[in-house]
Amino acid sequence: MATPKDLVRVAVDIMGGDNAPEEIVRGALLAAAEDNGGLHIILVGDQDVLSEQKQKHDMTGLPISMIPSEGVVIEGEPPALALRQKPKASIMVSTGLVKAGHADASVTMGSTGAAMASSAVILGRIPGIERPSLGGPIIGSSPHTFIADLGTNVDCRPSQLLSFAAMGVVFARQFWNVEKPRVAILSVGSEQGKGNSLVQETDELMKTSGLNYIGNVEANDLVHGKAEVVVCDGFVGNVIMKLSEGLGESVSDFLKGKLAQYTDVKEAQEISKEVYDLYNVVETHGGGPILGVDGISVVGHGSARAGSVKRAIGTAQFAVTSEFIARLNDELARVLSNAKV
Numbered sequence: 001m002a003t004p005k006d007l008v009r010v011a012v013d014i015m016g017g018d019n020a021p022e023e024i025v026r027g028a029l030l031a032a033a034e035d036n037g038g039l040h041i042i043l044v045g046d047q048d049v050l051s052e053q054k055q056k057h058d059m060t061g062l063p064i065s066m067i068p069s070e071g072v073v074i075e076g077e078p079p080a081l082a083l084r085q086k087p088k089a090s091i092m093v094s095t096g097l098v099k100a101g102h103a104d105a106s107v108t109m110g111s112t113g114a115a116m117a118s119s120a121v122i123l124g125r126i127p128g129i130e131r132p133s134l135g136g137p138i139i140g141s142s143p144h145t146f147i148a149d150l151g152t153n154v155d156c157r158p159s160q161l162l163s164f165a166a167m168g169v170v171f172a173r174q175f176w177n178v179e180k181p182r183v184a185i186l187s188v189g190s191e192q193g194k195g196n197s198l199v200q201e202t203d204e205l206m207k208t209s210g211l212n213y214i215g216n217v218e219a220n221d222l223v224h225g226k227a228e229v230v231v232c233d234g235f236v237g238n239v240i241m242k243l244s245e246g247l248g249e250s251v252s253d254f255l256k257g258k259l260a261q262y263t264d265v266k267e268a269q270e271i272s273k274e275v276y277d278l279y280n281v282v283e284t285h286g287g288g289p290i291l292g293v294d295g296i297s298v299v300g301h302g303s304a305r306a307g308s309v310k311r312a313i314g315t316a317q318f319a320v321t322s323e324f325i326a327r328l329n330d331e332l333a334r335v336l337s338n339a340k341v
Contacts, residue, residue, distance in 0.1 A: 007040040007063065008317045011094035011103040014045040014053070015072035016110015018303045021045055024109060025053045027309020032062040034310070039317055042103055044069050044094040069093040073110065075302060079117035091115055095122045098295045105296035105316035107287070109304045116152055119290050119297040126325070128332045129292035130160055133234075134299065135168060136288035138241045140248070140278030142225040144176050147186075148291065149231075151238030158202040161185070161231045165211055166335040167291040168229035170328045175318070180212045181228035186236060187216040198233065210338040241282070248279025286311030289319050291328070296320055 012028050014021040028041050040063045043050060047068040054066070070088040073079070082089065091110055095118040097103035108115050112134070120132050135148025148164040149156065165183045172181035185202055187195035192203070194216055206213040217226050219240065232240075252272040259268035280301075282288070286308045287300030296319045300312040319325075 006038070008038055008105070008320045009040045009042060009103045010313050010316050011042040011044055011067070011097045011106040012309075012313065013090045013094045013106065013108035013110055014043050014049065015069070015090035016108045016114075017300070018109075019305055020072075020109065021049050021053060023305045024309050025057060026306035027304070028064065028313065029057055029059070029062065030306055030310040031313040032064055035063070038321075039063060039313075040065070041313065042067055042094075042097065044090050044097070046070065046072075046090070067093060067097065073114035075111045075113075077111065077114070079111070079113040082111075082114055083117055083121060089114075091118050092122070095119055095295075095297060098297065099123055104320045105298065107298045107300065107309070107312050107316050109287070109300040109302060109309060109312070112152070112299055112302075115297060115299045116290060119293040119295065123293045123295035123297065126292055126294050126329055126332060128336045129163055130157070132290050132292040133160075133164055133167065134288065135164060135237075135291055136171070136282070138244055138281050139222050140244075140281055141223045143281070144172070144178065144228055145222060145225050145230060146171050146181075146228060147222070147230045147232070147237055147240065149234035149237050150241050151234045153234040154238075155235070156198065156233040158198060158205050161198070161202045161233070162205045162209060162335065163292065163332065164231045165206065165209070165213075165229055166332045167328060168231065169211060169335075170324065170331045171291070172228040174322045174324050174327060176228070178228050182226070183211045183213045183229045183231070184215060184217040184221075184227035186222075186230050186232040186240075187218065190216050190218055190221070192216070202231070208338055209335050211335060244279045244281075248276050251279075252276035286313075286315050288315065289324065294325065296324065 014024040043066045050066045069090040071086045073082040094106040133149045146168040172178040187199045252275045256272035290297045298316040
């Protein structure tokens with residue numbers, strides 16, 4: 001599977017996700033067709049599925065190759081068990097291609113747990129990271145606010161929140177060009193000393209980290225972009241993400257019905273769709289990289305369709321070209337050394 005050295009090779013798991021394989025393949029084709037010559041896509045899936053998709057879609061001239069796998073890890077399946085019982089599943093094969101140097105990044109819309117587990121086991125953790133994390137922008141009105149953790153680490157220690165902050169700083173610099181991102185802890189009050197023991201102990205670590213730490217922020221501050229990086233445990237982060245998505249969906253439906261009384265149906269649908277997209281950031285922006293693993297592994301929304309898949313592939317490509325992992329290594333070493341963790 002020889003490809004030019006200057007191409008970014010992205011392995012795409014076509015078996016994972018609610019709309020696999022059709023929407024995943026369509027998204028990959030869109031990414032390949034719109035790229036300007038810097039991308040090579042490797043479709044990973046069951047052999048019969050790959051053959052069917054090859055017959056169904058015209059891939060002539062596109063920078064696409066295929067690698068067969070066997071089986072898929074479904075949402076809700078215990079990740080550790082799946083790693084043992086399905087070693088040739090699509091997520092394992094696509095992640096393995098990155099480890100072996102045959103791909104520069106992997107992308108999946110499938111089981112988040114399986115993606116986390118396979119990345120941690122196959123790629124390994126970056127030095128100084130206790131557990132990998134998922135984080136990113138989830139509030140549409142604050143597109144440059146990174147929040148972590150979003151559900152992969154429900155119970156956290158202060159040292160983990162500190163590592164989330166360091167990873168968020170690198171994310172903000174690389175993806176948003178923010179040179180000195182403001183870092184905050186999500187709490188029940190903005191005053192120092194407010195919050196549970198996790199917040200208070202993390203506060204002490206943050207003060208010596210060398211980060212641009214501004215203290216606590218409250219949930220209502222998130223919509224105003226008061227900090228570029230906000231850290232919390234995964235229980236809180238996942239509740240916020242799900243609430244944001246649910247509000248976006250319900251307000252969108254409400255507006256669609258109300259606006260239809262005053263304007264044409266098409267315009268009402270367009271406005272309601274904008275509101276939905278604003279508060280379903282993960283779905284509309286494709287996905288984000290797993291943070292803390294020694295390689296690029298992008299996880300998207302399970303309900304993603306072709307457009308989101310295309311954007312997730314773009315995120316993976318940018319993470320590779322911006323040397324995200326190298327920058328993350330440097331920042332983590334500096335922060336953890338300052339905080340003496």
